[in-house]
Amino acid sequence: xxxxxxxxxxxxxxxxxxxxxxxxxxxxxxxxxxxxxxxxxxxxxxxxxxxxxxxxxxxxxxxxxxxxxxxxxxxxxxxxxxxxxxxxxxxxxxxxxxxxxxxxxxxxxxxxxxxxxxxxxxxxxxxxxxxxxxxxxxxxxxxxxxxxxxxxxxxxxxxxxxxxx
Amino acid sequence: xxxxxxxxxxxxxxxxxxxxxxxxxxxxxxxxxxxxxxxxxxxxxxxxxxxxxxxxxxxxxxxxxxxxxxxxxxxxxxxxxxxxxxxxxx
Numbered sequence: 586x587x588x589x590x591x592x593x594x595x596x597x598x599x600x601x602x603x604x605x606x607x608x609x610x611x612x613x614x615x616x617x618x619x620x621x622x623x624x625x626x627x628x629x630x631x632x633x634x635x636x637x638x639x640x641x642x643x644x645x646x647x648x649x650x651x652x653x654x655x656x657x658x659x660x661x662x663x664x665x666x667x668x669x670x671x672x673x674x675x676x677x678x679x680x681x682x683x684x685x686x687x688x689x690x691x692x693x694x695x696x697x698x699x700x701x702x703x704x705x706x707x708x709x710x711x712x713x714x715x716x717x718x719x720x721x722x723x724x725x726x727x728x729x730x731x732x733x734x735x736x737x738x739x740x741x742x743x744x745x746x747x748x749x750x
Numbered sequence: 751x752x753x754x755x756x757x758x759x760x761x762x763x764x765x766x767x768x769x770x771x772x773x774x775x776x777x778x779x780x781x782x783x784x785x786x787x788x789x790x791x792x793x794x795x796x797x798x799x800x801x802x803x804x805x806x807x808x809x810x811x812x813x814x815x816x817x818x819x820x821x822x823x824x825x826x827x828x829x830x831x832x833x834x835x836x837x838x839x840x
Contacts, residue, residue: 606834613821626818633821634814704796711803721764724771727799731778734806741813748820 597733600644602740608636609744635659641737651726654714768792775799 612632639659645652705723709715712727776782776795779802 603834609817609821626822629818629821630815633817634811637810637814700791701793701796704793704800707800708796708803711800711807721767721771724768724775727803728771728775728778731775731799731803731806734803734810738806738809738813741810741817745813745816745820748817 597644598736598740601640601737602744604640604643605637605740606744608640609633612636637737637741641733645733649726649729650718650722651713651715651730654717658713772796 612629638655642652642655642659647653647656705720708727709718709723712718712723712730715723715726718726772792772795776785776790779795779798781798781802782790782795
């Protein structure tokens with residue numbers, strides 16, 4: 586199978602793990618870790634979750650519609666926090682992502698009673714950037730997204746197990 | 751079924767593509783992998799895909815939660831190098 590988007594499991598795995606461990610180190614260094622107030626624990630939980638999603642998106646880079654959408658979302662979150670005047674910039678970037686995904690394939694959604702339009706829409710909500718995808722792209726992107734998510738879960742489990750000594 | 755005769759050859763190529771992509775997806779989902787030789791409807795495949803993605807998202811949340819508790823209790827920095835090394839060597 587000559588698939589240009591074929592995942593190389595070893596390098597995606599190690600790219601993710603390296604980035605994620607680096608992020609965990611930073612998170613540990615940030616606050617007095619001994620403080621275990623519920624707010625602190627929740628903040629740390631959020632930072633870790635964002636770091637995990639970010640590490641995976643950066644490891645895939647802009648090779649996929651879903652990773653581009655996720656990277657854009659992560660970047661505009663941090664822009665919005667620092668610079669309230671970035672509204673115009675974000676709008677343009679979103680259009681660029683949408684154009685790129687809808688021009689690639691002319692398959693349109695079928696409404697002739699094939700019977701899975703609702704399920705497809707539900708899937709669009711779960712896959713980053715899904716709202717802009719036609720059906721073929723959605724199915725293709727979903728397969729890749731699932732492979733990456735399972736890698737992410739596997740690696741996070743390994744790390745948690747190591748820290749659990 | 752009526753509308754099938756109106757379809758051009760272009761959209762039947764797209765149909766095959768979609769069928770291929772759906773069966774590729776079916777293979778990735780643990781729930782459906784054992785039913786490989788059964789005919790599973792596209793609607794069911796997409797439904798189970800959604801359920802599977804949601805469960806993966808939950809796993810990421812649970813693991814992040816677990817890690818945030820664990821980070822609070824571990825202070826040693828020296829074992830981190832060992833962890834990184836052994837994880838990357840797998």
